[in-house]
Amino acid sequence: MAKLDYRLISFHAYETRKKLGADENSPIDIEDLVLSNTDYTLIYKPMSENISGLCIKEGNNKIIAINSNSSKGRQRFTIAHELCYLYYHDDGIYICSSKIDDEKANDCEREADLFASYFLAPESAFYSDYMMLANSKNDLEHICIKLEQKYGLSHMATLIRLKMSKLINEREYIKAQTSPIKLANSLGYSTDLYLSTKKNTTMGRYISLAKELLDKDRISIARYQSLLLDGNRQDLVAGDDLNAEID
Numbered sequence: 001m002a003k004l005d006y007r008l009i010s011f012h013a014y015e016t017r018k019k020l021g022a023d024e025n026s027p028i029d030i031e032d033l034v035l036s037n038t039d040y041t042l043i044y045k046p047m048s049e050n051i052s053g054l055c056i057k058e059g060n061n062k063i064i065a066i067n068s069n070s071s072k073g074r075q076r077f078t079i080a081h082e083l084c085y086l087y088y089h090d091d092g093i094y095i096c097s098s099k100i101d102d103e104k105a106n107d108c109e110r111e112a113d114l115f116a117s118y119f120l121a122p123e124s125a126f127y128s129d130y131m132m133l134a135n136s137k138n139d140l141e142h143i144c145i146k147l148e149q150k151y152g153l154s155h156m157a158t159l160i161r162l163k164m165s166k167l168i169n170e171r172e173y174i175k176a177q178t179s180p181i182k183l184a185n186s187l188g189y190s191t192d193l194y195l196s197t198k199k200n201t202t203m204g205r206y207i208s209l210a211k212e213l214l215d216k217d218r219i220s221i222a223r224y225q226s227l228l229l230d231g232n233r234q235d236l237v238a239g240d241d242l243n244a245e246i247d
């Protein structure tokens with residue numbers, strides 16, 4: 001297994017944040033950020049539990065599909081992971097495992113996981129937040145929750161990052177692998193991060209392209225509606241009967 005170049009991957013994450021219009025250090029709404037770029041289609045769909053998502057890259061056309069059964073934190077991580085493929089790999093289809101930090105995973109997968117971690121939680125900001133929390137006598141459980149809530153990372157991704165940055169040891173890493181929900185609740189945080197909150201839906205280029213085809217009379221209204229339905233966008237299809245089916 002090749003050794004990953006942490007500094008280069010961290011730089012790639014920084015470079016991609018800049019390309020998408022985010023600053024160097026702030027927590028981000030990754031869905032908004034990606035959708036602000038018109039090349040992207042985001043598809044949320046239930047998938048089998050060993051897959052976190054996939055991406056398809058074909059020139060400027062970039063599609064990211066996310067397993068909607070996973071938690072919001074995990075979904076955010078998947079989008080960031082796929083960005084690594086979309087910016088630093090050739091055109092193609094990449095299907096991604098749900099295991100993070102899997103020692104058996106190939107180097108591209110490990111690289112994309114690391115990229116995702118740095119993308120969501122930039123190195124210097126994450127480190128200085130950790131030091132501030134540790135210096136004000138927070139225990140590891142509290143530190144984890146505060147960091148993952150700030151950067152929108154899943155609990156596991158946060159622990160892996162802390163271990164990788166040598167801020168916690170193996171024993172602490174294993175001990176902290178408990179459900180964060182109760183403590184997050186008691187600290188007044190929303191627990192959305194730990195739950196799957198997404199409906200099945202499609203957003204971005206696919207939808208705007210369908211509308212463009214309709215507006216230019218390239219497709220009929222019926223075809224337009226069927227494209228919206230294929231993308232699970234019943235909400236955009238006119239007609240109360242269809243809307244009544246939702247929820």
Ligand SMILES: [Zn+2]
Pocket residue numbers: 081094095096097108109112
């Ligand atoms: Zn992957």
